[in-house]
Amino acid sequence: MNFLDSVKMATSMLAANKLRTSLTMLGMIIGNASVVATIGIGQGAEKLATEQLNELGPKVLFVVPGSRKARRATLDIPKTLVWEDAEAIAEQVPSITAVAPERNQRQLINYKSENTNALLIGTTPNYPKIRQFPVEKGRFINRIDLQRNKRVAVIGQEIVERFFTVTDPIGESIRIKNIPFEIIGVMAPKGSLIGTNLDETVLIPLTTMANQIVGKTSPYGLEVSWINVEAEDVDSVSAAQFQIENLLRLRHKITNEDDFGVETSKQMLEIVGSIATGLTVMLTFLAGISLIVGGIGVMNIMLVSVSERTSEIGLRKALGASQTDILGQFLIEAVIISVSGGIVGILTGVSLVTIVGIVSPLSPSISSVSIILSLAVSSGIGLGFGVIPAQKAAKLDPIVALRSSV
Structure with a gap:
């Protein structure tokens, strides 16, 4: 079976179970939307802080009470x-x-x-x-x-x-x-x-x-x-x-x-930039966890699919389908779910970023790097988590598979 036939078969199988496929994609959608929105809004916040501090001009200094260490240790202003x-x-x-x-x-x-x-x-x-x-x-x-x-x-x-x-x-x-x-x-x-x-x-x-x-x-x-x-x-x-x-x-x-601190506008800009970058990295990491959870969801559904389609797998192997054909079909199904969920998630994330830009003073940017990275990661996760169910399907004995379906 060539690659195109495998894709057509995988697509028809996913289309036959629309609700299950949609729910499986949901985890990937949420994960990709979170990554794109977090990076875009984080960059917008950093840009806004930079613009505001630049408005003060590079000649401004701020003398603040308490050392930096003391200000971190208490909420009360010294x-x-x-x-x-x-x-x-x-x-x-x-x-x-x-x-x-x-x-x-x-x-x-x-x-x-x-x-x-x-x-x-x-x-x-x-x-x-x-x-x-x-x-x-x-x-x-x-x-x-x-x-x-x-x-x-x-x-x-x-x-x-x-x-x-x-x-x-x-x-x-x-x-x-x-x-x-x-x-x-x-x-x-x-x-x-x-x-x-x-x-x-x-x-x-x-x-x-x-x-x-x-x-x-x-x-x-x-x-x-x-x-x-x-x-x-x-x-x-x-x-x-x-x-x-x-x-x-x-x-x-x-x-x-x-018992005081003297901060220049440049130093404050660096502090704000490091805080914004740190928050963006942390939130992106948390959003990435949702991608992993979505990948686990893909694996679970694919395992269920293998169990439900035992007779189909046995029949195909009995008719001459190789382990590579079976492995390829289930991997293609996993990747289609992940890529489709990734595309919808990216579009959702871009929409969220656009809405935030309209209703807030932020000017969030939609990073092409974050879009490519998010889609690549979600595809890789789908492929990675789809390997175990695909291998399980490919290794099924056709006689055992056909007997268990009777």
Whole structure:
């Protein structure tokens, strides 16, 4: 029997048991869809994080409280950075151009009878410049607002859409912890940055935040969540990092482990990239397990098929079919199931990736490598798991097979 005849026979046998064939293919469909979707969405997430961090520019540094080891060990943010540290950096580090400390906390924001939960940021006038987050309307916080602890606020676009669809927000008053704040500005649309939706923010003077909203929580001064720093140029970033680290070690009297960290946007990009890659690899591995499970399903069904078709196998061998013919037919059936399931799974995965790209800010990419790899692996698994049932069928004694069918 030639190869084409074997394919026709295998196809007709699978078509005769449509429900069983479909259920057997389901495992391969799920596995291939998972692999393609996971890799595509993972690459999209990494690309989005890269684009967002690149928006900050290569000159930006972040001074964060606690060492990297300490931040990994606890969910509580260490209280080791204060506003005085930011002022010292601004005054004593020559390779920087701007500093903007900030203190963050989620708060309920009220306007008349409506309310929403938003990220409240206490900061200083240099914040829009460093974070490349410009004011679209009105003005930003200035030095006088800081010195006088003024109750003024600049709001993000989503706050405008939530409260001020028909009203000009400038001059209106919102309430934070039942304290009225006059709106003096509206920020331009920005989107999300590393999980933080900057359009859902309310920015107020850092002094007002400390003295009227959160209170003083550090014995060393006015606590900040982190300090944004802008270097003079790209070539000055390393020097700025070195100078800030030395300055803070002196200020904090550190003799052993640092109680702070200085991260450049490039370092953060590398960290985010490694995390995204690690998650993609892990999820792809888990998706690959479903392919193996699907392969086991193919083997089980093929074993059942061999048992049910004992008489057919015996008759064919009695009529002159060789072990190679029988082996080839069952292997072809296993491969058809695996390849068909793989193709449907890949199409499903591509559809999922496309839908995610439409309904989310991600820009997932459909990798040709992942498609080829997924199809090759599923075909190989089908072939591998189909060998045992095929060998069992090929080794059946025709006389025993015919007698057992009577």
